[in-house]
Amino acid sequence: MTTETLTHQKESLRPRRESADSESKALFGFWIYIMSDALLFASIFATYAVLQNNTFGGPSARELFSMPFVLTETLILLVSSFTFGLASLYAHHHNSKNKVLAWLLVTFLLGVAFLAMEATEFTKLFQEGNSWQRSGFLSGFFTLVGTHGLHVTAGLIWMSGLIVQVWRRGITTTTIGKVGTLGLFWHFLDIVWIFIFTFVYLIGAI
Amino acid sequence: MTNDFKVIDEQYEAGRRALGSYVTGFVLSVILTIIPYFIVVRHMFEEQSLIWAAVLFAVTQLFVQVVFFLHLSKKSKPLWNMIVFAFTIFVVSFLVIGSLWIMYNLNYNMTDTSPANTNEGYIPK
Known part of the structure; x- marks a missing residue:
């Protein structure tokens, strides 16, 4: 009886082990992508740092940005990183589909709120005549913050797809793997934002 | 049978540890965001040290998030x-x-x- 269960268990475990292995390979591959994305951001950060005082007689960072607004944006993105962590927690350890869906949805809405705030800021700058054509500083600013915003947009599109997939198929090895990779992406974007918050907004306000 | 329960228990335990990690990471990140914000907005030091302080807080937060959110560690x-x-x-x-x-x-x-x-x-x- 016991040997039977054991061999049975072994057999049922094997395909899972293999797919878990390929999941971890996918995760590692995605990690390498994230790191190359970090290099992309590093180049844009360096460009911004070089250009940040070249305002060409236009407004500087200190005159343009509202600090409480930026702090709100930062906290929203931070909370969304945390709620994604909760979604990934329920997917990996508790196998509860509804909680995963709920936390993914909360994360999605926070991401939308963040993007909406960023769009508001960009529109305001643009309407006041401070577009990317105004000065080297503003070109650098729009490139850096805009690239991050595009990443967030891509993350949100991906997340909406994942929500549909989890909703239809439930928690499977495949969906768990996807929650894992999107998690890497989302937490990475939060880390990049910390540096934008520090180098563009905080140091700009000094 | 007992083996199955042990697996579930381990899963549960791992889940609890992961939750602890996310909460710690989140609380630390909020603190590491709020402090430099007020230091800078209130202009608590002279300019050069403000810049260094802001950079230091950002780098600290980088490592906090890498360890507690991305779970990258020596292990x-x-x-x-x-x-x-x-x-x-x-x-x-x-x-x-x-x-x-x-x-x-x-x-x-x-x-x-x-x-x-x-x-x-x-x-x-």
Whole structure:
């Protein structure tokens, strides 16, 4: 009886082990992508740092940005990183589909709120005549913050797809793997934002 | 049968530890965001130290989030994760510090500044 269960268990475990292995390979591959994305951001950060005082007689960072607004944006993105962590927690350890869906949805809405705030800021700058054509500083600013915003947009599109997939198929090895990779992406974007918050907004306000 | 329960227990235990990790990471990140914000907004120190303080808080938060959100640590299963991460940190700092250093010297070695394109220098005072 016991040997039977054991061999049975072994057999049922094997395909899972293999797919878990390929999941971890996918995760590692995605990690390498994230790191190359970090290099992309590093180049844009360096460009911004070089250009940040070249305002060409236009407004500087200190005159343009509202600090409480930026702090709100930062906290929203931070909370969304945390709620994604909760979604990934329920997917990996508790196998509860509804909680995963709920936390993914909360994360999605926070991401939308963040993007909406960023769009508001960009529109305001643009309407006041401070577009990317105004000065080297503003070109650098729009490139850096805009690239991050595009990443967030891509993350949100991906997340909406994942929500549909989890909703239809439930928690499977495949969906768990996807929650894992999107998690890497989302937490990475939060880390990049910390540096934008520090180098563009905080140091700009000094 | 008992084995199954043990697996579930371990899963549950791992879940609890993961939750603890996310909560710690989140609380630390909020603190590490709020402190530099108020230091800068209230202008608590002179400019140069404000800049260093802000950078220090950002780098600390980078490591907090990498450890508590991305769960990268010495125990990370494929050691390659860690190696790739370390290499990226190296290249990123090389790229950013190198660019700033070169451009700083370039600005200050310029003799000709045409009025149409005054380069005011990029280094924060």
